Amino acid sequence: MYRFSEVFADELGRFSGGRVSIHLRQGARPVFMRARPLAYALREPVERALEQLVRDGVLTPVERSDWATPIVPVLKKDGNIRICADYKLTLNKVLEVDRYPLPRIDDLLSRLHGGERFSKIDLSQAYAQLELDESKKYTVINTHKGLYMYIRLVYGLSSSPGIFQKHLEELLTGLPKVGVFLDDVIITGPDSRSHIKKLYKVFERLQSHGLRVKKEKCVFFAESMNYLGHVISKEGVHTCPEKVRAIVNTPAPTNISELRSFIGLVMYYDALSRLPQPVHKRLPKSEGMNYINFVENFLPVTNDDVRTATASDPELSRILTYVQSGWPASCPKEVLQQYYIKRNELYIDRGCIMWGYRLVIPRTLRKKILMQLHTGHMGIVKTKSIARSYVWWPNIDTDVESECRACETCAVESQAPPRTPPQPWPYHLQPWSRLHIDFLGPFNGKKILILIDSSTKWLEVFEMPKTNATAVIKVLRCTFARFGLPLELVSDQGPPFTSAEFKEFLTRNGIQQRFSPAYHPSSNGAAENAVNICKKAIKKAHRESIDVDAALQTFLLTYRNSIHSSTGESPSMLLQKRTLRSRLDLLRSDRALINKVNQAQSKQVEYTGGVQRSFAPGEPVWVREYGHKDRWVKGTIVHGEGSRRYSVDKGDSRQVVKHVDQIKRRSGLYDIPFPEEQSESMRVQIPDSSGSARHGMSKEDDGPDTSPTTVVGDSGKERKRVSSERIKSPGIEYSTPPTSPSAPSPEPPRARSGRVRKPVVRFQV
Numbered sequence: 001m002y003r004f005s006e007v008f009a010d011e012l013g014r015f016s017g018g019r020v021s022i023h024l025r026q027g028a029r030p031v032f033m034r035a036r037p038l039a040y041a042l043r044e045p046v047e048r049a050l051e052q053l054v055r056d057g058v059l060t061p062v063e064r065s066d067w068a069t070p071i072v073p074v075l076k077k078d079g080n081i082r083i084c085a086d087y088k089l090t091l092n093k094v095l096e097v098d099r100y101p102l103p104r105i106d107d108l109l110s111r112l113h114g115g116e117r118f119s120k121i122d123l124s125q126a127y128a129q130l131e132l133d134e135s136k137k138y139t140v141i142n143t144h145k146g147l148y149m150y151i152r153l154v155y156g157l158s159s160s161p162g163i164f165q166k167h168l169e170e171l172l173t174g175l176p177k178v179g180v181f182l183d184d185v186i187i188t189g190p191d192s193r194s195h196i197k198k199l200y201k202v203f204e205r206l207q208s209h210g211l212r213v214k215k216e217k218c219v220f221f222a223e224s225m226n227y228l229g230h231v232i233s234k235e236g237v238h239t240c241p242e243k244v245r246a247i248v249n250t251p252a253p254t255n256i257s258e259l260r261s262f263i264g265l266v267m268y269y270d271a272l273s274r275l276p277q278p279v280h281k282r283l284p285k286s287e288g289m290n291y292i293n294f295v296e297n298f299l300p301v302t303n304d305d306v307r308t309a310t311a312s313d314p315e316l317s318r319i320l321t322y323v324q325s326g327w328p329a330s331c332p333k334e335v336l337q338q339y340y341i342k343r344n345e346l347y348i349d350r351g352c353i354m355w356g357y358r359l360v361i362p363r364t365l366r367k368k369i370l371m372q373l374h375t376g377h378m379g380i381v382k383t384k385s386i387a388r389s390y391v392w393w394p395n396i397d398t399d400v401e402s403e404c405r406a407c408e409t410c411a412v413e414s415q416a417p418p419r420t421p422p423q424p425w426p427y428h429l430q431p432w433s434r435l436h437i438d439f440l441g442p443f444n445g446k447k448i449l450i451l452i453d454s455s456t457k458w459l460e461v462f463e464m465p466k467t468n469a470t471a472v473i474k475v476l477r478c479t480f481a482r483f484g485l486p487l488e489l490v491s492d493q494g495p496p497f498t499s500a501e502f503k504e505f506l507t508r509n510g511i512q513q514r515f516s517p518a519y520h521p522s523s524n525g526a527a528e529n530a531v532n533i534c535k536k537a538i539k540k541a542h543r544e545s546i547d548v549d550a551a552l553q554t555f556l557l558t559y560r561n562s563i564h565s566s567t568g569e570s571p572s573m574l575l576q577k578r579t580l581r582s583r584l585d586l587l588r589s590d591r592a593l594i595n596k597v598n599q600a601q602s603k604q605v606e607y608t609g610g611v612q613r614s615f616a617p618g619e620p621v622w623v624r625e626y627g628h629k630d631r632w633v634k635g636t637i638v639h640g641e642g643s644r645r646y647s648v649d650k651g652d653s654r655q656v657v658k659h660v661d662q663i664k665r666r667s668g669l670y671d672i673p674f675p676e677e678q679s680e681s682m683r684v685q686i687p688d689s690s691g692s693a694r695h696g697m698s699k700e701d702d703g704p705d706t707s708p709t710t711v712v713g714d715s716g717k718e719r720k721r722v723s724s725e726r727i728k729s730p731g732i733e734y735s736t737p738p739t740s741p742s743a744p745s746p747e748p749p750r751a752r753s754g755r756v757r758k759p760v761v762r763f764q765v
Contacts, residue, residue, distance in 0.1 A: 004203040006212075012056045012125055013212030017171070019133040020153055020163050028094035030066035035142040038073070043144065045081040046073050050145060053083065058128050059141075059148040067091070068142040085141045085156050092158045100162035105228050108179040108186075109237050115177060115188025116234050117195055118225050121202065122217035123168075126183030127160050128152040129211055130167065171205055178202060186227055195221065301368050307351035309362035315339075316353060316362050323348055338394040358392040366393060370403040380404045431456045431575050434488040437497075439467060440531045443538060443548065449475060452530040453486075456574035457564045459530055461552060469499040480509070483575070490514045533559070557582055613660045615646055623648050624662040634666065 038046060053059040069090045074082045087095075112118070123129065130153040132139065139150035139157075153160055161182060168180050178198060179186045187202060189195035199220070206213065219225055224233035231238040310316045319339050322328070323346050331340040339346065346355055353360040361369050373387050384400050393399075404410065434454045441447035447467050451460040462475045480486075489506060491497040493515050506513045534552065541551035560572045561580050572580045615621060615637045623635040638647040644660050749757040 004207050007203050007207045008215045009212055012058070013129040014210045015130045015167065016210040017167060019131045021133045022135045022138065022157060022159050023096040024138065025094050025096050031090040032066065032068040033070050033090060033142060035144050036070045038144050042073055046083070047145060049081040049083050050143065050148065058150065058152045060151055062140060062147045062149045065137065065140040065147055065149065067138050067140050068147060069140065071141050071143055085154060087156045091138055095158050098159040098162040100166040102161065102165055103181060108181060108228065109230065109232065111179050112177065112186065112188050112232060114190050116190060117188065117192065117221045117223060118232060119187045119195065119199060119220045120218065120225060120227065121185040122214050123183040124212045124214035127155050127164055130164065171209060172202060175201055181228060301365055301372065303350060303352060306359060306361065306365060309364050310352055313362040313364065316360065319346070319353055320348065323353065355392050358390060361391050361393045366399065370399060373400065374403055374407060377407065377410050432483050432486050434490065435486045436490045438492060438528065438531055439494065440534055448534065450530045450534060451479065453575065456571045457567060458571040458575045459556060459559055461534060461556060467496055469496045469502040472496045473502060473505045485509050486511060488512045488514055490516065492516050615663065620666040621648065622664045622666055623650060623658055
């Protein structure tokens with residue numbers, strides 16, 4: 001100690017390896033909290049502790065700060081006060097924690113293997129020996145004496161353990177048989193000489209870096225010692241008697257907090273590894289009270305356990321008093337009625353309540369007793385018989401039945417009940433009356449929604465990225481828009497179908513919802529059959545390495561056109577009164593239908609009337625302009641695009657596609673009315689070159705008139721007219737009435753709109 005007197009000095013050490021820093025998260029905002037009220041009895045000790053920290057160079061007074069943390073004074077064993085800052089309310093919330101790993105206790109203990117004697121060094125005020133850099137401004141504390149700022153690393157910061165462990169490990173690295181756990185350094189060696197050499201090296205490094213140890217807590221050359229809750233010696237590692245005593249004397253947990261503390265205390269020594277092997281194999285996966293109860297259930301219930309539980313049971317403790325001091329004239333509470341009926345048969349034996357030869361079990365031990373009664377997995381009758389020979393409590397028969405029925409082992413090995421005969425759903429003649437719905441999959445991370453009409457067997461399949469109620473409603477809304485609303489919807493009891501949102505959707509649309517029993521898919525047989533059919537189609541697509549979506553749509557088209565065995569008709573014929581067109585229809589000719597449609601279209605064109613317009617490339621025209629001050633602008637025909645559209649150059653290097661109704665000529669000549677029949681009153685006589693007048697159609701000796709004829713329209717403007725040869729559309733045959741050689745054929749009567757009046761067909765008797 002004389003050689004390393006600086007290490008054992010009383011003053012606070014100062015680490016010479018550099019200052020340490022704490023870091024805040026980006027965007028952290030300062031937190032300033034006022035000082036907490038302090039008891040007057042603690043004010044003087046707190047003030048002395050603050051003054052001592054200032055003298056040691058740990059704290060320094062400051063006038064102002066953006067950060068301030070309240071303090072928590074802790075009373076030590078020697079009566080002094082330790083000043084602790086409550087950084088969990090301020091700095092720790094925004095601190096970027098230095099997550100340096102602390103060593104595992106098992107690794108530290110294994111490093112000491114082979115040691116004969118052991119030495120332990122405890123650093124004095126370990127964290128306070130490391131100085132802080134400019135980040136010390138965040139560590140300000142608020143006291144009744146004012147603001148103080150920490151100059152050294154302070155206990156209570158989330159980063160302090162990692163920072164200190166990192167620097168101390170780097171300081172003592174490379175020394176075998178030396179373990180470091182925060183401020184505790186343990187040294188050992190196979191012999192005394194090796195042990196002394198390691199001690200010298202440790203002290204040399206501590207002294208060279210300005211660190212101090214607390215000699216009162218240091219232990220040297222001990223044959224055994226307590227280290228991190230274990231007793232270590234040359235024989236090995238042993239449990240600490242104080243820790244074991246704490247586990248043994250700990251009462252049973254009554255809430256979550258106590259349970260966590262108890263599990264942490266037990267798991268520190270891994271006490272569960274010392275239990276029988278079946279416990280490891282049958283540990284429950286759920287957390288909470290079941291965990292500790294499961295372990296306790298492997299231990300048999302004794303008479304002492306019943307006596308202790310009886311005294312703490314709120315019901316049996318009163319019964320215990322009544323049996324000893326006398327029963328009241330009437331039953332005090334309804335829960336005690338069954339005890340009151342047997343009051344003359346109850347007695348006390350060694351602190352336990354007895355009913356005949358049966359032991360009355362408190363409520364807290366009934367579950368364990370039921371498990372012990374059913375250990376042999378007997379049936380309900382035999383388990384009741386065993387229970388009646390030993391124990392009793394109110395409604396024990398009901399509890400025994402519940403325990404036997406809830407036994408998973410018995411349920412797995414029991415036989416299934418006989419199957420009932422199938423009950424078909426009533427058949428609806430009206431299509432789309434009852435729909436059955438179910439999910440298939442998942443396939444490629446997605447599920448498939450299957451919907452089938454029980455009447456027509458029409459099948460709908462939808463790929464569903466999500467299976468919640470909102471997604472299902474969206475699909476059903478689109479489907480109902482095409483086929484209408486059904487009367488009923490049958491589904492299983494999956495979450496999408498039992499949700500309040502889905503029920504509201506069906507109620508709002510007047511659809512009755514029906515559920516199949518849980519885990520009984522045959523009750524929704526239509527949907528299950530549809531699921532199996534689609535599943536086979538998907539599997540076949542996978543086997544043939546083709547696209548599943550395309551294969552599924554092809555399957556649906558074929559299925560809808562196929563005759564169903566139940567109805568004798570195809571789903572498409574029952575629902576849509578037609579067979580859906582498929583590639584097989586290419587084998588049949590529909591020429592008769594095409595001719596019929598062409599004739600109908602010809603009549604429609606003749607009935608509607610209109611003007612046939614055609615333009616040549618390069619022809620100047622007027623083009624209709626929208627959203628412009630001029631309604632018509634100049635343009636030039638570039639080329640035609642079909643029979644009704646033209647590409648027009650508007651002169652600004654832009655070509656636009658316009659309908660023929662949006663174009664008119666710029667030449668002063670006007671379009672030609674269509675069809676060719678016009679009333680005689682609208683024709684104007686135009687003299688020919690010989691001076692004679694030509695009226696409407698040409699004479700017979702002149703041949704067919706193909707020259708344009710000037711016609712006066714409704715607006716009084718002249719328009720050009722062409723003969724019937726120029727306006728006939730290809731593919732449409734027009735019937736031309738024969739003309740008289742002496743006079744033109746009379747014009748048919750027309751309505752005010754200009755269309756040809758058709759004769760009225762009357763019924764002839």
